[in-house]
Amino acid sequence: MIADLSRFDPNGVSVANNNVFGLPFTEENASLIIIPVPWEVTVSFKSGSARSPEHILDASLQVDLFDSQFQNSWKKGVFMKPVDKKILLKNDYLRKENELYLHFINSGEKIETNKFMCKTLKEVNEGCAFMNDWVYEQTKTQIAKGKMVGLLGGDHSVAFGLIKAIAEKEDNFGILQIDAHCDLRKSYEGLDYSHGSIMYNVLNNFPQVKKLIQLGIRDYCESEWQCICDSDRRVATYFEKEIKERQFEGATWAHISEEIINQLPQKVYISYDIDGLDPKLCPHTGTPVPGGFELEQLNYLFRKILDSGREIIGFDLSETGVSKDGWDENVGARVLFKLCNLMLSQN
Ligand SMILES: [Mn+2]
Numbered sequence: 001m002i003a004d005l006s007r008f009d010p011n012g013v014s015v016a017n018n019n020v021f022g023l024p025f026t027e028e029n030a031s032l033i034i035i036p037v038p039w040e041v042t043v044s045f046k047s048g049s050a051r052s053p054e055h056i057l058d059a060s061l062q063v064d065l066f067d068s069q070f071q072n073s074w075k076k077g078v079f080m081k082p083v084d085k086k087i088l089l090k091n092d093y094l095r096k097e098n099e100l101y102l103h104f105i106n107s108g109e110k111i112e113t114n115k116f117m118c119k120t121l122k123e124v125n126e127g128c129a130f131m132n133d134w135v136y137e138q139t140k141t142q143i144a145k146g147k148m149v150g151l152l153g154g155d156h157s158v159a160f161g162l163i164k165a166i167a168e169k170e171d172n173f174g175i176l177q178i179d180a181h182c183d184l185r186k187s188y189e190g191l192d193y194s195h196g197s198i199m200y201n202v203l204n205n206f207p208q209v210k211k212l213i214q215l216g217i218r219d220y221c222e223s224e225w226q227c228i229c230d231s232d233r234r235v236a237t238y239f240e241k242e243i244k245e246r247q248f249e250g251a252t253w254a255h256i257s258e259e260i261i262n263q264l265p266q267k268v269y270i271s272y273d274i275d276g277l278d279p280k281l282c283p284h285t286g287t288p289v290p291g292g293f294e295l296e297q298l299n300y301l302f303r304k305i306l307d308s309g310r311e312i313i314g315f316d317l318s319e320t321g322v323s324k325d326g327w328d329e330n331v332g333a334r335v336l337f338k339l340c341n342l343m344l345s346q347n
Contacts (some may be wrong), residue, residue: 003029003077010065010074020080021060021337030077032148032343034336035138037158038088039131041095041124042194043286044102048322050091052329053083053152055322056336059329063337069303070341078340080152087134094127102189111190121190128157128193135161143169148343152336153318155195155286156183156273160202166269166314167208173267173313174211175202176260176305178276178298180289182217182237184224195286195319199271200227203234210265216240216276219289236263240291257301261308268305270315270339274332284321284328295335302342311346315339 008024018024020034027033036053043049057080065074101120104111111117135151139162142149151162156179166173177183177199184203188194193201202209211234218240228235243256275285278292305312317339320332 005075018061020057020078021063021065021074021333021340023065023074023078025077025079027079027081030079030147032076032078032150032340033142034078034080034150034152034340035135035142035162036081036083036152037131037135037154038083039091039154039158040195040286041091041098041128041131041155042157042188042191042196043095043155044189045287046284046321047095047286048284049153049155049286049319050088050095051322052320052332053080053154055326055329056152056320056332059326059333060336062330063333067337067341070345073341073344076344078344084134087131090127090130094124098124098191105189125192128191131158132160132164132193136164137161139165140168149314150336150339150343151316151318153316153320156198156271156316156318157193157195158318159198159271159316160193162314162316163202163206163209163269167206170267170313171208172210172265173208173269174213174263174265175199175209175269175271176264177212177214177271177273178216178293179214179271179273180216180218180240180275180292181273181287182214182220182224182228183273184227184235185221186223186227203231210234211236211263213260213263214238215260216243216291216293218291219287244291253297253300257304260301261305261310264305264310266309267311267313269313270302270342272315272317272335272339274317274320274328274335277331281331282319282321282328284323285319286321287319295331295338299338302338306342306345312342315343
């Protein structure tokens with residue numbers, strides 16, 4: 001079904017009852033579906049990202065539809081599904097449970113000695129597995145209808161189900177991960193599906209992911225370093241320190257971008273943890289780290305990926321915080337619009 005845009009004014013003020021970016025599309029006639037995943041059960045530091053999809057939706061009404069690089073892409077249609085209240089409630093309950101559990105282990109107690117805590121941990125792990133299945137079913141259904149799909153977290157762990165759905169269709173693709181953290185921890189704090197383990201879990205479950213390129217990493221532990229070294233070049237990590245040092249010595253971002261793109265398979269999934277950006281752009285994200293990218297630096301890289309003839313097959317945007325003045329959500333909405341345009345500009 002094709003949308004009738006004859007009465008829609010893209011230069012006008014957003015109509016509040018329209019959908020994301022003020023666009024008048026429906027789930028049926030949009031070609032890209034955004035699925036919000038209000039989940040941050042395993043977040044150990046600052047919370048908020050589970051509520052960010054609703055806030056980003058509000059902020060998206062202020063994003064101008066005119067993008068000189070992708071002038072008519074939005075006409076193919078974007079629709080954001082409503083936030084699932086059952087998932088949100090489950091998140092709220094399990095997040096509290098997980099806080100009790102983390103408090104217990106952080107006080108130096110041994111979990112084996114406490115039956116109650118063993119049960120709590122089991123419940124959290126089962127809840128996260130349930131969320132993964134839910135995302136998988138949701139995204140698989142959309143992909144089967146021929147839709148493009150983007151995820152809006154929540155924390156970074158939400159990506160697992162979509163990557164699983166894509167891996168059933170594609171037997172060779174790469175992931176471009178924007179992040180301050182590697183997320184390569186094996187079962188972080190006893191949690192099977194922690195946001196800090198998302199890429200470890202992806203690499204271990206989906207051999208279809210032939211390459212993982214990590215960009216902007218500046219906070220990681222020794223076991224993650226070892227995981228990269230042992231990956232036989234399946235993982236290529238561009239640490240922030242190395243990128244900056246190369247630039248100090250004269251390397252251009254154009255050159256580094258070209259080097260990154262040359263390692264990517266033909267099909268590319270973008271996993272965009274907003275904490276990969278400079279924290280001035282995401283001050284309320286769960287685990288902010290000094291340093292990081294500017295928006296245009298990444299937009300340039302994305303444009304070059306399209307110019308190279310590669311195909312972007314899906315994305316997730318995670319870890320956007322919620323702020324009193326709406327700043328984090330404002331940036332999140334703009335990143336989301338760019339990711340949508342990247343997908344929609346393709347045939
Ligand atoms: Mn992450």
